[in-house]
Amino acid sequence: MSKTSNTLPNNEPLTAPKLSEESYQGLEQELNELREKTLAKVGQVDADYIRKIIRIERWSGIAGRIVMVLGFFNPLFWIAGVLLLALSKILNNMEVGHNVLHGQYDWMNDPYINSKKFDWNILGDTNSWKHYHNYEHHTYTNIIGKDRDFGYGLLRLSNDIPWRFKNLWQIFTYAALSILFEIGIAYHELAGDRVFTKKKKKDRKSRLPAEQLKKDFYSKAGKQLFKDYVFFPLISGPMFIPVLIGNFIANLIRNVWTSTIIFCGHFTDDIHTFKEEDCQNETKGQWYYRQMLGSSNLEGKKWFHIMTGHLSCQVEHHLFPDIPAHRYVDMAPEVQRIAKKYGIPYNTGKFGRQYFTVIKRILKYSLPQKKADLPASLSAS
Amino acid sequence: MTKAKELDFSKKNQIDKKRIMHSLNQSLVNSESLTSYYEPLIQTILPKWSNKKCRARIKNVLRLSDNVIQLSLKPSRKWKGFKAGQYLELTVEQQGAFVTRCFSISSSVKHWKKTGFIELTIREQDEGRVTPWLFDHLEKNEYVQLSQARGEFVLSNTTAPKLFIAGGTGITPIKSMLTSLTDHSGKMDLLYFARDAHLYTDELKQLEQRKDKINLNLHFISTDIQGELTQHMLASLFPDLEQREIFICGPGGMNDSAIEKLTNLNVNPSRIFQEQFLATPKRITSGSAAEANITFSKAGLKTQSKSKVDQTLLELAEEQKLSPEYGCRMGVCHQCKCTKTKGVVMNTLTGQVSDTSEEEIQLCVSVPLSDLEIEL
Numbered sequence: 005m006s007k008t009s010n011t012l013p014n015n016e017p018l019t020a021p022k023l024s025e026e027s028y029q030g031l032e033q034e035l036n037e038l039r040e041k042t043l044a045k046v047g048q049v050d051a052d053y054i055r056k057i058i059r060i061e062r063w064s065g066i067a068g069r070i071v072m073v074l075g076f077f078n079p080l081f082w083i084a085g086v087l088l089l090a091l092s093k094i095l096n097n098m099e100v101g102h103n104v105l106h107g108q109y110d111w112m113n114d115p116y117i118n119s120k121k122f123d124w125n126i127l128g129d130t131n132s133w134k135h136y137h138n139y140e141h142h143t144y145t146n147i148i149g150k151d152r153d154f155g156y157g158l159l160r161l162s163n164d165i166p167w168r169f170k171n172l173w174q175i176f177t178y179a180a181l182s183i184l185f186e187i188g189i190a191y192h193e194l195a196g197d198r199v200f201t202k203k204k205k206k207d208r209k210s211r212l213p214a215e216q217l218k219k220d221f222y223s224k225a226g227k228q229l230f231k232d233y234v235f236f237p238l239i240s241g242p243m244f245i246p247v248l249i250g251n252f253i254a255n256l257i258r259n260v261w262t263s264t265i266i267f268c269g270h271f272t273d274d275i276h277t278f279k280e281e282d283c284q285n286e287t288k289g290q291w292y293y294r295q296m297l298g299s300s301n302l303e304g305k306k307w308f309h310i311m312t313g314h315l316s317c318q319v320e321h322h323l324f325p326d327i328p329a330h331r332y333v334d335m336a337p338e339v340q341r342i343a344k345k346y347g348i349p350y351n352t353g354k355f356g357r358q359y360f361t362v363i364k365r366i367l368k369y370s371l372p373q374k375k376a377d378l379p380a381s382l383s384a385s
Numbered sequence: 386m387t388k389a390k391e392l393d394f395s396k397k398n399q400i401d402k403k404r405i406m407h408s409l410n411q412s413l414v415n416s417e418s419l420t421s422y423y424e425p426l427i428q429t430i431l432p433k434w435s436n437k438k439c440r441a442r443i444k445n446v447l448r449l450s451d452n453v454i455q456l457s458l459k460p461s462r463k464w465k466g467f468k469a470g471q472y473l474e475l476t477v478e479q480q481g482a483f484v485t486r487c488f489s490i491s492s493s494v495k496h497w498k499k500t501g502f503i504e505l506t507i508r509e510q511d512e513g514r515v516t517p518w519l520f521d522h523l524e525k526n527e528y529v530q531l532s533q534a535r536g537e538f539v540l541s542n543t544t545a546p547k548l549f550i551a552g553g554t555g556i557t558p559i560k561s562m563l564t565s566l567t568d569h570s571g572k573m574d575l576l577y578f579a580r581d582a583h584l585y586t587d588e589l590k591q592l593e594q595r596k597d598k599i600n601l602n603l604h605f606i607s608t609d610i611q612g613e614l615t616q617h618m619l620a621s622l623f624p625d626l627e628q629r630e631i632f633i634c635g636p637g638g639m640n641d642s643a644i645e646k647l648t649n650l651n652v653n654p655s656r657i658f659q660e661q662f663l664a665t666p667k668r669i670t671s672g673s674a675a676e677a678n679i680t681f682s683k684a685g686l687k688t689q690s691k692s693k694v695d696q697t698l699l700e701l702a703e704e705q706k707l708s709p710e711y712g713c714r715m716g717v718c719h720q721c722k723c724t725k726t727k728g729v730v731m732n733t734l735t736g737q738v739s740d741t742s743e744e745e746i747q748l749c750v751s752v753p754l755s756d757l758e759i760e761l
Contacts, residue, residue, distance in 0.1 A: 047481045135712070227408065325717060325718070
């Protein structure tokens with residue numbers, strides 16, 4: 005497979021060569037062992053860690069809101085307040101929210117730090133996200149037509165998605181999605197279920213009736229909007245407008261940061277896509293294989309990993325979604341060794357470089373690609 | 386407005402207020418209450434502080450015998466006290482996970498009112514998950530969490546003669562009852578069975594001596610030497626058995642056998658009160674989960690697992706025409722998480738056996754290892 009282009013010379017999408025039966029079994033066994041070995045270590049350290057992060061998230065949130073109001077005396081306070089609030093929102097979304105909702109900390113039996121009770125500080129309904137992310141995205145990762153996270157129904161990011169006229173300006177669609185990411189996340193399930201449009205998809209099974217989905221959507225969105233754009237501005241008296249704007253910007257910062265990191269997880273170059281029929285009756289080994297080929301990592305310092313909620317270790321996250329995420333960094337060298345052993349590409353790189361390839365991908369697939377005639381040996385994957 | 390309508394109206398007002406507060410809290414802190422949001426922050430100053438439970442400081446850990454310890458605790462002001470004979474839930478953090486077990490309070494109400502301390506007498510269960518750990522890890526001045534006291538195994542107010550039948554650590558609530566008595570409440574006998582040493586013999590004997598305070602006769606029986614409870618023993622020791630109120634506390638087998646013998650001797654069942662200890666469900670040890678009784682509590686349905694077939698709980702529920710939420714059906718996505726209120730399961734993905742107390746489990750990879758109750 006070529007490293008520099010993300011398709012084959014004749015513009016076919018990068019599909020994965022099949023491994024041998026033995027290799028799948030070996031892969032399954034070695035990764036299962038790594039998982040068990042790591043799970044055996046999970047305990048007090050992880051409980052203390054997540055509580056520490058939650059404390060930082062909450063203190064920075066409280067501090068941010070208070071300091072922002074002190075902008076009355078000096079605008080620098082306002083800037084500090086906005087940044088603290090953005091930090092809180094980012095931690096809540098990434099290192100705390102995403103990971104707790106994956107069930108990574110359910111073993112703690114904590115009454116609140118668990119995937120059933122936790123509600124995160126973004127526009128989207130938590131149950132909706134858990135359904136389409138934990139279940140659909142992680143089960144059908146990168147299967148075109150099944151993994152709706154691949155482009156979010158808005159962007160064409162691979163050659164096996166047919167080109168449409170609207171893709172011409174998709175870089176701008178992407179920018180808008182990025183800025184309004186929490187709305188996109190909130191709306192994602194309803195979009196898939198065609199809740200607000202007349203034509204429904206025939207083979208799509210809805211988690212809940214449309215009316216309930218709408219109710220949950222509006223209820224959560226309403227509460228979030230009330231908090232940031234009505235309640236806190238109102239109690240800030242004369243600072244009403246600056247607090248309102250400040251909250252908006254904090255949300256914006258969080259949206260752009262999270263969407264950027266998330267896009268780097270699956271849309272860099274050399275990402276593989278899969279066809280539904282090739283993934284029927286997958287063994288665990290084949291599932292592991294697909295997860296590795298569909299994900300990319302980001303390199304960085306410890307604070308960077310925390311701010312990405314360890315989605316910088318997207319490969320490890322997709323292999324082991326319910327292991328406390330901060331352990332991915334230590335698991336990565338072993339995953340890399342296993343990847344090398346079985347000849348599986350391990351996609352990683354510096355943040356700047358990976359993001360650059362994401363932008364390139366969005367731009368590339370804005371235009372239709374010409375399909376050359378295929379030699380017979382390459383048409384089946 | 387009529388009185389009834391007024392009451393309805395104010396009740397509706399209360400419910401509405403509650404709903405509004407709930408919505409407001411969800412909006413402001415994404416949590417059901419402000420205190421639950423602040424819980425991790427408060428825990429930095431007050432270790433083990435909990436929104437729902439009470440904190441208690443460990444005053445002392447005393448080893449009463451090879452496998453029994455006495456834990457002295459000082460519950461926080463939030464703890465509302467207890468009636469003699471009641472139990473509470475003790476929650477400790479074991480390697481990052483909260484685990485909970487029930488223990489009867491063995492000290493008297495008077496003692497708590499005077500000093501603010503209570504005592505729990507804990508027996509180490511072989512191969513238990515929690516009690517052996519408690520023995521090794523509880524230290525003075527550390528904190529644990531307690532629920533409010535609960536249970537209906539309490540003394541009645543009558544002056545009728547009473548018989549207490551205790552087995553092993555079943556003496557705990559009974560000792561609390563006996564030492565909490567504030568007046569001369571009629572004739573009392575204690576029939577106390579133990580395999581090894583009896584607990585609290587000194588304290589009980591001292592109590593027996595206080596003829597001014599209490600009319601108590603002790604009968605210590607070592608089951609190794611004198612055998613277990615027999616009908617003959619009951620009939621000969623207590624000829625007025627039918628007039629007595631009988632309080633039984635011990636391991637499950639003992640309680641059932643005692644009740645059977647008492648009813649054979651014509652004791653009215655309404656005069657028999659019991660507290661079952663160690664009510665852990667019978668563990669099914671055969672290869673697959675043979676014939677476990679599974680109750681789906683919310684649906685009010687019961688089923689049984691088949692002996693030769695290894696069905697997951699998800700499959701068993703679907704067989705009963707329930708439709709629990711599910712996702713990947715391979716133990717990865719956690720969408721099928723449900724609360725197991727009673728029983729033991731095995732996670733077929735990890736091979737791990739669950740705890741006996743209330744826990745969240747993944748239906749799609751859990752198989753029953755004992756009788757179960759699932760909140761579904």
